[in-house]
Amino acid sequence: xxxxxxxxxxxxxxxxxxxxxxxxxxxxxxxxxxxxxxxxxxxxxxxxxxxxxxxxxxxxxxxxxxxxxxxxxxxxxxxxxxxxxxxxxxxxxxxxxxxxxxxxxxxxxxxxxxxxxxxxxxxxxxxxxxxxxxxxxxxxxxxxxxxxxxxxxxxxxxxxxxxxxxxxxxxxxxxxxxxxxxxxxxxxxxxxxxxxxxxxxxxxxxxxxxxxxxxxxxxxxxxxxxxxxxxxxxxxxxxxxxxxxxxxxxxxxxxxxxxxxxxxxxxxxxxxxxxxxxxxxxxxxxxxxxxxxxxxxxxxxxxxxxxxxxxxxxxxxxxxxxxxxxxxxxxxxxxxxxxxxxxxxxxxxxxxxxxxxxxxxxxxxxxxxxxxxxx
Amino acid sequence: xxxxxxxxxxxxxxxxxxxxxxxxxxxxxxxxxxxxxxxxxxxxxxxxxxxxxxxxxxxxxxxxxxxxxxxxxxxxxxxxxxxxxxxxxxxxxxxxxxxxxxxxxxxxxxxxxxxxxxxxxxxxxxxxxxxxxxxxxxxxxxxxxxxxxxxxxxxxxxxxxxxxxxxxxxxxxxx
Amino acid sequence: xxxxxxxxxxxxxxxxxxxxxxxxxxxxxxxxxxxxxxxxxxxxxxxxxxxxxxxxxxxxxxxxxxxxxxxxxxxxxxxxxxxxxxxxxxxxxxxxxxxxxxxxxxxxxxxxxxxxxxxxxxxxxxxxxxxxxxxxxxxxxxxxxxxxxxxxxxxxxxxxxxxxxxxxxxxxxxxxxxxxxxxxxxxxxxxxxxxxxxxxxxxxxxxxxxxxxxxxxxxxxxxxxxxxxxxxxxxxxxxxxxxxxxxxxxxxxxxxxxxxxxxxxxxxxxxxxxxxxxxxxxxxxx
Numbered sequence: 001x002x003x004x005x006x007x008x009x010x011x012x013x014x015x016x017x018x019x020x021x022x023x024x025x026x027x028x029x030x031x032x033x034x035x036x037x038x039x040x041x042x043x044x045x046x047x048x049x050x051x052x053x054x055x056x057x058x059x060x061x062x063x064x065x066x067x068x069x070x071x072x073x074x075x076x077x078x079x080x081x082x083x084x085x086x087x088x089x090x091x092x093x094x095x096x097x098x099x100x101x102x103x104x105x106x107x108x109x110x111x112x113x114x115x116x117x118x119x120x121x122x123x124x125x126x127x128x129x130x131x132x133x134x135x136x137x138x139x140x141x142x143x144x145x146x147x148x149x150x151x152x153x154x155x156x157x158x159x160x161x162x163x164x165x166x167x168x169x170x171x172x173x174x175x176x177x178x179x180x181x182x183x184x185x186x187x188x189x190x191x192x193x194x195x196x197x198x199x200x201x202x203x204x205x206x207x208x209x210x211x212x213x214x215x216x217x218x219x220x221x222x223x224x225x226x227x228x229x230x231x232x233x234x235x236x237x238x239x240x241x242x243x244x245x246x247x248x249x250x251x252x253x254x255x256x257x258x259x260x261x262x263x264x265x266x267x268x269x270x271x272x273x274x275x276x277x278x279x280x281x282x283x284x285x286x287x288x289x290x291x292x293x294x295x296x297x298x299x300x301x302x303x304x305x306x307x308x309x310x311x312x313x314x315x316x317x318x319x320x321x322x323x324x325x326x327x328x329x330x331x332x333x334x335x336x337x338x339x340x341x342x343x344x345x346x347x348x349x350x351x352x353x354x355x356x357x358x359x360x361x362x363x364x365x366x367x368x369x370x371x372x373x374x375x
Numbered sequence: 376x377x378x379x380x381x382x383x384x385x386x387x388x389x390x391x392x393x394x395x396x397x398x399x400x401x402x403x404x405x406x407x408x409x410x411x412x413x414x415x416x417x418x419x420x421x422x423x424x425x426x427x428x429x430x431x432x433x434x435x436x437x438x439x440x441x442x443x444x445x446x447x448x449x450x451x452x453x454x455x456x457x458x459x460x461x462x463x464x465x466x467x468x469x470x471x472x473x474x475x476x477x478x479x480x481x482x483x484x485x486x487x488x489x490x491x492x493x494x495x496x497x498x499x500x501x502x503x504x505x506x507x508x509x510x511x512x513x514x515x516x517x518x519x520x521x522x523x524x525x526x527x528x529x530x531x532x533x534x535x536x537x538x539x540x541x542x543x544x545x546x547x548x549x550x
Numbered sequence: 551x552x553x554x555x556x557x558x559x560x561x562x563x564x565x566x567x568x569x570x571x572x573x574x575x576x577x578x579x580x581x582x583x584x585x586x587x588x589x590x591x592x593x594x595x596x597x598x599x600x601x602x603x604x605x606x607x608x609x610x611x612x613x614x615x616x617x618x619x620x621x622x623x624x625x626x627x628x629x630x631x632x633x634x635x636x637x638x639x640x641x642x643x644x645x646x647x648x649x650x651x652x653x654x655x656x657x658x659x660x661x662x663x664x665x666x667x668x669x670x671x672x673x674x675x676x677x678x679x680x681x682x683x684x685x686x687x688x689x690x691x692x693x694x695x696x697x698x699x700x701x702x703x704x705x706x707x708x709x710x711x712x713x714x715x716x717x718x719x720x721x722x723x724x725x726x727x728x729x730x731x732x733x734x735x736x737x738x739x740x741x742x743x744x745x746x747x748x749x750x751x752x753x754x755x756x757x758x759x760x761x762x763x764x765x766x767x768x769x770x771x772x773x774x775x776x777x778x779x780x781x782x783x784x785x786x787x788x789x790x791x792x793x794x795x796x797x798x799x800x801x802x803x804x805x806x807x808x809x810x811x812x813x814x815x816x817x818x819x820x821x822x823x824x825x826x827x828x829x830x831x832x833x834x835x836x
Contacts, residue, residue, distance in 0.1 A: 005402055005403070006399070006402070007395060007398040007399040007401070007402045007403075007408065007410075024647070025643070025646065025647050027643065045833075046831040046832050046833045046834065047832065047834055048834070049833065049834045049835065050833070051646055051647070051827065051828070051831070051833050052831065053642070053643070053646055053827075055639070055642075056639075056668050056669060056672040057668065059636060059639065060636070060639035060642070060668075060669055060672075063632065063633070063636045063639030063640045063642075063643065064639050064640065064642045064643030064646070065643055066640060066643065067612070067630070067639070067640035067641060067642065067643025067644040067645075067647070068643035068644065068646060068647035069643075069647075070628075070630065070644060071610075071643070071644045071645075071647035071648035071651065072647060072648055073643075073647035073648075075643070075647070089633055090633065090636075093632070093633050173411070176411070176412055177409060177410065177411055177437060178394075178395065178398055178408075178409070178410035178412075179398070179402075179407070179408060179409045179410065179434070179437070180402040180407065180408070217648075218610050218628040218644060218648065218651060219607065219608050219610070219628065219648055219650065219651050220607070221607040222628070223607070223626050223627055223628055223629075224628055224629075225570065225573075225622065225623055225629045225630075225631070226629065226630045226631065227622075227623065227630070227631035228631060228632065228633060229631060234572060236572050236573055236623075237573070237623055237631070239577070286435045286436050286437065287435070287436045287438070289435040289436070290435045290436040293435070361438040363436070363438070364436060
């Protein structure tokens with residue numbers, strides 16, 4: 001797509017972000033509201049070098065994307081709640097095999113089928129805890145159409161950079177909402193590290209200083225063995241020595257934990273020393289931002305803390321600003337998910353929780369009122 | 376300046392096309408617009424509504440309940456949204472399909488959009504007639520830029536649609 | 551012989567050029583039929599490479615979970631040991647992303663026909679150029695000998711002490727009806743035919759399916775009156791009837807005491823999926 005300013009949907013912006021990142025493989029199984037992204041990929045993908053594969057289910061969709069990634073593609077898939085649940089075994093597999101892959105999730109109401117065409121923020125904990133085992137993923141929460149583009153690009157870049165699954169947790173509203181989106185002249189694109197030595201000297205899971213091993217491509221002569229079984233640095237399965245497992249899983253987590261400062265992103269909008277702090281992400285953050293404007297227009301010191309990365313979670317940064325505030329209002333479209341992360345760093349007596357379990361608008365005035373702020 | 380516009384009707388009437396042209400025209404001129412689509416399902420003939428907030432300032436919160444200007448394209452959604460018109464607001468109806476007489480503290484503009492479009496050669500262009508009437512009441516939008524976008528969107532069918540738009544403008548302006 | 555010596559010996563055998571020596575010791579039981587399958591597969595690929603018909607650096611061997619799932623680990627090619635039931639899904643992604651690769655998916659009976667049946671059938675329907683090899687040892691061995699979709703009626707396992715009460719799949723017929731353009735079955739008693747079939751599949755375009763009837767002496771054979779591995783292989787040999795053609799599909803189900811039909815059931819042509827999707831969708835290859 002030509003650089004410039006467009007009036008388009010979040011689905012379109014995410015599709016453009018994927019193409020700008022150099023995505024070459026997209027797999028999906030239809031599910032509302034993520035099918036809008038598939039529709040854009042079908043429209044714009046092939047002529048831009050991207051193959052679209054409609055899989056038989058979400059298990060296959062992510063499995064195929066992981067396979068494609070090892071064959072050298074920048075691969076991604078899109079889904080929503082129920083499909084995301086089906087994908088979890090392969091999220092865990094991608095983490096263990098250090099496969100760069102991107103998932104875009106259009107969150108809808110759950111549990112189960114819920115209300116299929118209504119937005120919610122019900123899968124944010126599942127992004128981190130959905131699969132089995134200890135692992136780290138990188139998760140973005142876009143709040144407008146521009147971020148659907150920008151954070152999709154970042155998800156691809158971070159997946160490639162750290163060799164982890166990266167996710168864009170949109171919701172039905174951010175996928176369907178149309179507004180201004182700017183496609184920049186130049187997009188920074190990160191590609192995975194390739195082996196620097198010939199095959200006979202190469203050890204496929206031997207990390208470099210940043211804890212990330214270079215990744216060969218299938219068919220290039222490296223004869224790499226990829227396995228979800230605990231493996232040593234040569235890639236040979238090791239089933240009997242728990243210390244090999246300990247060391248491997250620790251590294252898989254540490255490559256994100258130790259580099260969290262490079263990955264964490266958030267926005268603070270408003271006063272640096274707020275009396276009232278609102279914590280919100282994704283679509284509800286739009287109302288929260290308006291609430292901050294409203295409060296400040298009445299002379300109150302107020303700020304919005306909006307994590308752009310849900311994982312790694314910007315806990316230090318939140319703690320710092322929350323310490324100054326007398327009151328912290330957490331806003332979510334669920335019955336308390338990221339709330340628990342906030343409570344880890346903010347004393348409970350400061351926190352009030354304003355929520356709707358699903359796509360019920362929370363107007364700016366309601367956030368302040370229900371949060372106990374009088375203006 | 377902030378105006379809340381609602382366009383409502385049924386699937387297949389080109390409501391999204393109208394909204395996209397309007398939104399694109401606004402952002403092209405450095406103004407702001409948000410569009411929330413509400414539709415029942417993907418069933419053709421199901422209810423379809425576009426809620427647009429337009430402004431000369433960046434928009435954070437795009438959700439509203441009552442609209443400043445409501446465009447009614449079909450009978451089906453009329454009862455639901457006629458009660459969600461702001462006091463002193465504007466109601467634009469396609470008078471060829473809605474025979475009700477809107478009553479309330481608002482201005483009513485009746486546009487025989489279907490018959491105008493049919494006369495021009497294609498009844499499907501009635502959405503552009505309605506868009507014309509809407510734009511006439513929306514000072515933020517520049518009609519010339521709208522025409523530019525209609526040309527880009529409809530290519531060889533642009534002339535008819537531009538004509539339809541202009542006819543709608545005339546009615547909106549009360550000419 | 552020490553482990554190091556075994557590894558060294560393996561690397562010195564030219565016909566085992568594609569064995570992954572560092573993966574020794576292997577994790578299979580003594581007498582397991584998978585050894586025969588691996589052996590014939592490695593020889594077949596080696597021969598093709600010697601004949602100049604195959605570049606093993608373009609070979610990708612993918613497997614699922616279970617005893618047969620371990621196969622990918624013993625092959626010195628790009629290889630992928632995936633999740634239970636999903637090797638074909640991963641293989642589909644590999645093939646679509648890089649069509650010049652020669653992609654194989656190995657799995658067991660439960661892997662490919664119980665938990666992962668959907669993917670196997672869908673790949674056959676699409677006629678994607680993936681070579682699928684199913685090792686049928688009549689049980690889910692790695693978890694202790696649990697019955698599965700190919701366990702013959704009345705068979706005794708640790709989990710069916712009173713005899714298996716479900717019906718089993720007629721695998722060749724199932725694959726044929728899903729649209730597989732190549733369907734063959736051999737047993738571990740047919741080493742020559744196995745090698746030839748592997749070679750044929752490697753060079754064939756389109757979805758190829760091979761079922762290998764294999765012995766699991768430890769968790770299946772000994773519960774069913776097969777005293778040792780050999781008696782089971784001997785049984786396969788004695789009961790096998792070589793056939794050719796789809797007219798035999800109806801009788802291809804395996805039951806105790808009945809002939810085991812082996813050979814090529816289906817060999818036909820259809821447009822290959824990878825080529826079709828690139829062309830039909832107009833994908834510009836970067």
